[in-house]
Amino acid sequence: MRTLLDLILATDCAGCGAVGVGWCAECAATLARPPVRVRPRIDPGVPCWALGPYAGPARRAVLAVKERGRRDVAEPLGLALAEGLTRLRDGERPLVLIPAPSRRAAARRRGGDPVVRTALVAARWLPDCRVVPMLRVWWGVRDSVGLTVRERQHNMRGRVMARPGGAVVPEIPANAEVVLVDDVLTTGATVRESVRALGRTGVPVRAVLVTCSA
Template sequence: MLLELMLPQTCGGCGRLGPGWCRRCAESLAGPPVRARPRADPGVPCWALGRYRGPVRRAVVAAKEQGRRDLAVPLGRALARGLTGLRAAERTLVLVPAPTRRAAARRRGGDPVARVVRVAGSLLPDCRVAPILRMRRGVRDSVGLGADDRARNLRGRVAVARRRLPDVLFDPNAEVVLVDDVLTTGTTACESVRALAFAGIAVRAVLVTSVV
């Protein structure tokens, strides 16, 4: 209680004093996922929980750049709800977090996308989380880059980690879903799906928290 008085909690979506994710902001991610059609088509259906604006945008930024680890829980719950509506109940679900630069992960105290995916995976039955994608050296921060520059920045620089991969990734009855926080041009999704396909892993869909 004393700590809350010294460091009052604010909502990650609207900034008001109170819960870390208020009921009103939660409504912005309460609807069913919508189809997203990025400029760079990864070749599989893309879905988004919401638009990258308002409380959703502020929550994503807070989770990534302001150390708001507490937002992984409400964002993970929203992701789990969206996946429940999209998945085939009789199939095993495998969630693959989109890759992030190592420097960015160190600066943020971990990978916020992977953190949200782990929460979602823990809430879903018959679900596995496979953090197997990595970015090779030479990838720059994509903030401020246009579509063509983003494509050049990532081309050939997303890879599957060199280790024994879970057998479920190659199960034809499993649903492998690539998960990210923001879908901008679709470049990260394209390179990730390509890297997974090269490793023999078929991605069924891409699901993001928000789409620009």
């Protein structure tokens, strides 16, 4: 039945275009390596890690999600994220994933927030892990494509908001290991404002993990 559906729907690999599978084993292998420490130009104040560079299959997969509406790609990307988190996490503590915020207009255009969708898949593979999508961007934030480092920094400054922490967010245990997750890390402007917003509400971020680093 899957083979018949693939033929009817013309399923192709989001990473290389191979026909017959949504994400092939060769492309999956490019994200199966240990996460790499990266240092964005705008320092968020916490360690940043990436599953790989913003190139090749990973880049094409992210673009397939954003530009072609490939919701199915959340499954393999979420699994890769879970494998990376397994290598980084402290197994003695509960893990909380907080997706970086997306503009509401962009999320509506893509049929939902792809970062949240990927994080939810990752959490299903990890014991004692939950996703808390508590960040949002305020009005006036522009699409960051084409902006310089300074323009991105100005675009995001003070425009990431978080729900209050503490008792208002009971899903975050006091001893939780909090990781901010995103699809692409470019200048670091978004993650820095996200870390700041969470810190103001009493939620300390241990690290940032992204699918790709540009």
